[in-house]
Structures are given as C-alpha cells and as structure tokens.
Amino acid sequence: MLATAATANHSRLPVRSGPIPEGPLGLMGTPMRFTRNAEVYGEDEPAEYLYQIMSGVVRTYRMLDDGRRQIVAFYLPGDIFGVEAGDVHLSSAEAVSESQVLIVKRSTILARAEYQKDISKLLWILMAQELQRLQQHSLVLIKSAEERVVGFLLEMASRSSGSMAIELLMPRQDIADYLGLTIETVSRTITHLVQSGVIALETSRRVHFRNRAALNRLNA
Amino acid sequence: MLATAATANHSRLPVRSGPIPEGPLGLMGTPMRFTRNAEVYGEDEPAEYLYQIMSGVVRTYRMLDDGRRQIVAFYLPGDIFGVEAGDVHLSSAEAVSESQVLIVKRSTILARAEYQKDISKLLWILMAQELQRLQQHSLVLIKSAEERVVGFLLEMASRSSGSMAIELLMPRQDIADYLGLTIETVSRTITHLVQSGVIALETSRRVHFRNRAALNRLNA
DNA sequence: CGCTGAATTGACGGACATCAAGATGTGTGG
DNA sequence: CCACACATCTTGATGTCCGTCAATTCAGCG
Numbered sequence: 001m002l003a004t005a006a007t008a009n010h011s012r013l014p015v016r017s018g019p020i021p022e023g024p025l026g027l028m029g030t031p032m033r034f035t036r037n038a039e040v041y042g043e044d045e046p047a048e049y050l051y052q053i054m055s056g057v058v059r060t061y062r063m064l065d066d067g068r069r070q071i072v073a074f075y076l077p078g079d080i081f082g083v084e085a086g087d088v089h090l091s092s093a094e095a096v097s098e099s100q101v102l103i104v105k106r107s108t109i110l111a112r113a114e115y116q117k118d119i120s121k122l123l124w125i126l127m128a129q130e131l132q133r134l135q136q137h138s139l140v141l142i143k144s145a146e147e148r149v150v151g152f153l154l155e156m157a158s159r160s161s162g163s164m165a166i167e168l169l170m171p172r173q174d175i176a177d178y179l180g181l182t183i184e185t186v187s188r189t190i191t192h193l194v195q196s197g198v199i200a201l202e203t204s205r206r207v208h209f210r211n212r213a214a215l216n217r218l219n220a
Numbered sequence: 221m222l223a224t225a226a227t228a229n230h231s232r233l234p235v236r237s238g239p240i241p242e243g244p245l246g247l248m249g250t251p252m253r254f255t256r257n258a259e260v261y262g263e264d265e266p267a268e269y270l271y272q273i274m275s276g277v278v279r280t281y282r283m284l285d286d287g288r289r290q291i292v293a294f295y296l297p298g299d300i301f302g303v304e305a306g307d308v309h310l311s312s313a314e315a316v317s318e319s320q321v322l323i324v325k326r327s328t329i330l331a332r333a334e335y336q337k338d339i340s341k342l343l344w345i346l347m348a349q350e351l352q353r354l355q356q357h358s359l360v361l362i363k364s365a366e367e368r369v370v371g372f373l374l375e376m377a378s379r380s381s382g383s384m385a386i387e388l389l390m391p392r393q394d395i396a397d398y399l400g401l402t403i404e405t406v407s408r409t410i411t412h413l414v415q416s417g418v419i420a421l422e423t424s425r426r427v428h429f430r431n432r433a434a435l436n437r438l439n440a
Numbered sequence: 441c442g443c444t445g446a447a448t449t450g451a452c453g454g455a456c457a458t459c460a461a462g463a464t465g466t467g468t469g470g
Numbered sequence: 471c472c473a474c475a476c477a478t479c480t481t482g483a484t485g486t487c488c489g490t491c492a493a494t495t496c497a498g499c500g
Contacts, residue, residue: 062359066440070359085348090355127347128305134354135310139282139290141361142400145456172479180362182457187480204464204479220286365488392447402489407448424447424496441500448495456487463480470473 029102034058034095040082043092047084049103053077056099057169060091061177071178073133074170076159083126096170141180143220148179149189150218153199153207165208172204249322254278254315260302263312267304269323273297276319277389280311281397291398293353294390296379303346316390361400363440368399369409370438373419373427385428392424 029052034040040051040058051058053075060081061071072091075081084090095101113120140148152175157166168175176183193199198215200208209215249272254260260271260278271278273295280301281291292311295301304310315321333340360368372395377386388395396403413419418435420428429435 062355064359064363064440068362070362072355072358085344085351090352124305127351131305131347131351131354132310134351134358135282135292138292138354138358138361139284141358142288142290143284171477183479184458184481185456188456191480220284391445403447404449404490405488408488411448443500444498446495446497448493450493451491453490454487455489456485458485459483461480461482463478465478466476468473468475470471 040093260313
C-alpha cells in the first residue's frame with residue numbers, strides 16, 4: 001500500500017522525513033518554492049510538469065459548484081505528484097505550508113521514456129499508486145466519522161518516520177475536506193479518541209499514539 | 221464531466237448501445253459468457269487479462285471487512301475493464317446480468333505495445349479514464365443522497381443511447397452500493413423525484429426524463 | 441395461481457451537519 | 471515584552487438527513 005513501513009525513527013523533531021528520496025526526478029529537476037496556500041497548478045490547466053516534494057506539503061483538490069472542496073491527496077517530502085494520464089490536470093494543487101518542489105518538464109520525461117525503460121516503468125508505478133490511493137479513498141468515504149479519522153491518523157503515521165507520534169502537517173479544515181466531514185466532526189472525533197485514551201495531543205497538531213492496537217481495531 | 225451529452229437518439233429500444241465499438245481488442249479477443257452474478261475475476265488475483273464487454277453489464281467492487289460493498293464501476297457494452305497499472309486486481313469483477321465478454325491476454329497486449337505505438341497509447345487512455353472516473357466518484361460520495369441519485373441517472377443517460385428514457389441495467393442494491401447509500405434511500409429518492417415530476421417510472425428499471433433542466437439543476 | 445426476490449413505504453433513532461460561542465494559539469506592532 | 475488582532479481549534483445546543491428495522495406491494499416464473 002502507501003504504507004511503506006519505515007523502520008522507527010524516534011526523533012522528537014517534526015516529521016519531514018530525513019533526506020529527500022533521490023528519485024529519477026532529482027537528477028534533472030528545477031527547484032522552486034511555494035508559500036503557504038500558493039497555487040502550484042490549477043484544474044483544467046495543461047499538465048506540463050511533474051513535481052517532487054523536497055520539503056513541505058502539497059494538497060490536490062477539486063471544488064464542487066456549491067463551494068464544497070474535496071481534497072484528493074496530500075503529498076509529503078519525496079512524493080511525486082502532477083502525474084496525469086491525460087494531458088490536463090484533473091485537480092488543482094496548492095502548498096499547504098511553505099514548500100520546496102522539484103519541477104520537471106513532462107515532455108522531457110516522456111521523451112526519455114521512449115528509450116529509457118525504467119522511466120516509463122516509473123510512470124506506470126506512479127499511476128498505479130494514484131489509482132490505488134483513489135480507490136482506497138472512495139472506500140474511506142463510506143465509513144463512519146470515527147473510522148475515517150482513525151484511518152487518516154494511521155495513514156499519516158505510515159507515511160511519516162515516527163511510530164509513536166506524528167505531526168499533522170495540515171489544518172483541521174484540510175483534514176475535514178479530505179475525509180468528507182466537517183471541521184467540527186473531525187475535532188470532536190479527535191477529542192473523543194483522546195478521552196478514550198487511545199491517543200494524546202501534545203499540541204493540536206501533534207498526536208501521540210497510546211494504544212495502537214485499539215486504533216487498528218477502530219479502523220474497521 | 222462524465223456527462224458527454226450525446227446528440228439525441230429517440231430510439232425506444234432498451235439501451236445496449238448499437239454495434240460493439242470495434243476496439244483494438246476486438247481483433248484478437250476470445251469471447252466468453254458469464255451468467256448473472258458470475259465472477260469474472262477476484263480482488264488480489266493476478267491481472268492476466270483485459271476484458272471488453274460485448275453485451276450485458278459488469279460491476280467491479282471492493283468489500284469492507286464489515287460486509288459493506290463499494291461498487292467501483294459499471295461497465296457497459298464497448299467498455300474495456302480489467303486495466304490495472306499494477307499486476308494485481310484491486311477489485312473484484314462480476315457480471316450484473318448475463319454477459320458476453322471478449323478476453324485478451326495482458327501479456328499479448330503488453331508485448332504488442334512494445335512496438336505498436338497506438339496500443340500503448342490506448343492503455344494510457346484507458347488508465348486516464350479510470351482515474352477520471354474514480355476522482356469523479358469520490359466527488360459524488362460527498363454529495364447529498366438526492367444529488368448522488370440524480371448524478372447517477374444523468375451518468376447512465378450519458379452512457380446510453382436514448383436521451384428521453386434509460387434502462388437501469390442493475391438492481392437497486394447495486395445502485396445503492398455504487399452511491400454509498402442504502403437501498404431504501406435510493407428507492408425513496410427516486411420516488412421523490414417521480415412525485416416532483418422530473419422523472420417517471422415506466423417500470424422500476426425504466427426511467428423517463430420529464431424535466432431534464434430540473435435534473436441538471438439538482439445535480440449540484 | 442402461489443412462490444420468490446425486488447422494490448417500495450412507514451416509523452423511528454442516531455450520526456453528523458449546522459449555527460453559535462468560546463478557548464487557544466500565533467504573529468505584529470507599539 | 472506586552473497587547474491586540476486574527477486565525478485555528480474546541481465545545482455546546484439543536485436540527486436534519488439518512489440508516490435501521492419492519493411490513494407491504496409488486497413483478498417475474500414455475
């Protein structure tokens with residue numbers, strides 16, 4: 001799954017996983033910075049580039065005409081995003097926090113893919129991940145609020161280095177829009193998890209796991 | 221969006237869009253029949269084949285541990301399914317009704333794709349469609365029951381030939397599991413749409429559109 | 441016909457949204 | 471360093487949409 005269980009790293013520092021995974025993109029990309037909430041690309045724009053996160057977090061999302069926002073994915077350091085099978089972006093992308101992103105022209109990659117087998121293989125793998133994430137996500141959206149929140153915490157845990165505690169790198173509103181809930185429901189659910197002793201909050205963004213077994217059980 | 225408004229075709233015949241689109245698969249496939257509810261493939265099985273529907277309907281779905289079923293997609297005549305970026309199926313596939321399906325070995329296709337450019341292009345297009353469908357679907361799952369049902373009817377309309385009336389080729393339970401609702405809610409919502417005069421039911425499976433504008437308006 | 445699965449309808453309760461207020465945290469300027 | 475402004479997060483009260491449970495009705499078929 002996305003759950004690449006990294007061996008525990010009991011650093012007390014914020015997550016930001018260590019060194020940037022030197023993917024194939026690292027060799028040819030141009031670094032660029034995005035401030036909080038800055039747009040990386042917009043829905044329906046031509047998909048000209050691929051992006052790899054060096055630091056920070058990026059969210060992709062789509063808007064419903066009535067103003068609701070569905071966050072499609074969060075990308076963390078090392079993750080590659082902007083992959084589309086078509087030549088137009090299906091969603092918009094924004095920096096959740098100050099972020100550094102490597103940018104590579106799609107045409108360059110596609111050209112290389114012509115003769116360089118591993119590149120085109122990489123593209124397929126990325127597509128496969130996207131598909132799997134999306135399928136997983138639609139499964140999440142039919143669960144109860146508690147299951148969604150627990151699932152989210154576990155997903156974030158699996159993607160960050162620490163196993164005992166994680167840093168939520170996005171505001172509650174983003175979590176709500178990712179899970180298809182309201183911010184109040186997310187907040188209340190977390191409070192409830194704290195009260196039942198399965199997690200503890202050091203700050204509102206920092207979550208300690210006190211009973212991982214119970215969490216897994218709640219993740220029906 | 222998915223609603224590719226086809227120019228009207230006032231046939232009174234059941235949907236089953238005309239002749240089978242003679243895709244590249246048509247040239248080399250082996251036909252096979254599946255009875256109602258027969259399994260085409262199962263989740264986690266190796267993805268060895270691609271499938272093209274000749275007649276009937278196939279659904280793909282995933283199960284939640286608590287028994288809930290999330291239908292991922294319905295495939296109608298002409299549609300190709302079984303495309304996975306990885307080499308394992310992420311979902312199971314079953315015939316909704318008696319169906320005829322063309323089957324092609326994946327390895328054959330991939331081999332051809334090596335030197336035959338249009339084949340590998342086709343694969344990308346299919347992936348793109350899957351991605352788009354999935355994204356669309358997760359947007360649907362955060363809408364209200366009425367919006368989901370209306371959206372479903374419009375989606376089915378856009379995929380079938382007739383514009384004034386459509387045949388729902390699957391039972392209510394399948395619609396419910398596709399939309400993340402219960403069968404009762406689907407039924408009640410349809411009844412409500414009938415009462416407000418935007419649709420009419422000839423039989424429970426056959427839907428007449430009486431006020432397309434209103435439908436589009438309800439599809440927030 | 442009567443049998444069987446599918447679909448509809450009704451009564452009721454609960455989970456989550458909504459509306460509103462307060463608490464906590466954070467950055468800025470004096 | 472403090473104070474104020476503003477955003478984020480939490481908490482409470484209330485409403486409603488939809489799920490659950492249960493009973494009918496309807497359609498297809500031997």
